[in-house]
Amino acid sequence: MTDRRIDAKWWKSATIYQIYPSSFMDSNGDGIGDLPGILSKLGYVKSIGVDAVWISPFYKSPNKDQGYDISDYQMPDPSYGNMEDIEAIIKGCHDKGMKIIFDLVINHTSDQHRWFQESRKSKDNPYRKYYIWRPARYIDGERRPPTNWQATFGGSAWEWDEITQEYYLHAFVVEQPDLNWEDAEVRQAIYKEAILFWLEKGIDGFRVDVSSFYSKHEFVDAPIVKPEQYIQPAHYNYIDGPRLTEFLEEMQRETFSKYDSVTLAEMPGTRTLENKLEFVGESSKRFSMAISFDLATVDHNGHQNYYLWWKPYDLKEVKKITEAEQLLSGPNTDGWALTYLENHDQARSISRFMNDSPEYRVISGKTLAMYLLTLSGTPILYQGQEIGIINMPKEWPEEEYIDPMSWMFMQDVRDDIKKGVKGITEKEAFHSIQMIGRDHARVPMQWSNEKSAGFSTNEKTWMRVNTSYKEGINVAEEEKDENSVLNFYRRMLAFRKKHSDSIIFGEYRGVDPENEKIMQFYKTSFDGETLFVALNFSGSMQTISKPEGKAELLLSSSVDSGDQDTLQPYEGRIYRV
Ligand code: GLC
């Protein structure tokens, strides 16, 4: 048994707040969020009680995948601002006592990056080896991609390039060619260009995009599950290739470790504890923490990661996943958990996990805050989660869903239907994106009940503003209401710090794993305090298992928490036992 408080790094007791630049705050009225907008709101971010900020990509980008297609690693996109603006944010965070983390997207670049522009020119261009080029294969005289792999959001993972008459690989959209990590010189160029440059400017670490994708498996066909077509799902052909750990260790050694920086590695794929520890154990020397996908896909009808087929989640699964993740911060490992309910790739958690009707929205948001902030590990909050933002209105038409993952999913479903592939119906598909599409996270932040939710002076914003800002879901109104979701987050974050021995560094023990309505667990510190947490995920009253011994109610998410043993619909409580 180890006391996890010993030698704990700063990020173990930190809470991270994620900002999505295009939708946080627009300072110049062009309808797009920007860097000066972010700078102007750092005081607000600090006031929530978080310790670090993660900014999603603000680099130069043609926005084919909203900034995750980078055409220049060392320059902010002109629509967001310039180098001085980003430097002011680094300084602004530090002056306020917050750390600052950038997004690191190095599995692929944009096809507009100068490396790719060179690479596609000729087969003997010095940059040819920066990407993954392969000749066509011919089946019955017909030109076909080198393998049958489907790209993550749909379509072939190979794109034919007329100039040199070869295909290049792209795990995501066509305009995101994958970098060739097999080549040592390419890896060095990536480190220098994308990582060291910013560490040198004083940032505190990175969130590492799809970090399990760098090493590719052999280019052999994926198993055929849709006999009606050539292209086949190939998720497992991209992740965890044979040289992955070697690449990650090298990157850690040559970049992050030199600056003692934190790394949050996005790691798609279901993993065992042993496998997770290969990536995030202190002895593994790869990453600080990993963003796992288990909870994020609990309502994806058994589909991995990026497929949007929605099915209601099962609370028993949520408990299993939570417990498994908590083991990472337990006394018997050298890993550390990272927990989240939302990010720019997830729909809003109140709409997914609880009840977003006006009657239950507030208590739902608070109880989810209680769930997230009583777990061990490092939590990430996503902009707007702290004010209880909900999904886009159901009446909005399909055209409001502009994320490629949404429209490519709809396209894929329609194609399948045409070809007679058995599966989801069009109606179910649209309902799925209404529930779990990424667009819900990407609409503008709701600052006030004024025009465009106070996000912009412009009526026209790059994504339509969620009309719920008129129904009290906005920062200005929630500031004034002591019972708002926002003020509950503040209370919970202070509570978390005060009880850090049990909450952050304590051990998790779940009870009643079979219960489908409520979740209950103990958090016990190494040398003393035990807390008991009971969370009602259902719309009916629920009786809690009596905590062992004498129990003192410390906090409830309900303003009128009733009887000792009965939880109100969607209520959460914390007891000291
Ligand atoms: C990550 C990002 C997502 C992006 C993808 C490709 O999953 O979070 O937004 O589409 O990588 O870069």
Ligand code: CA
């Ligand atoms: Ca702007």
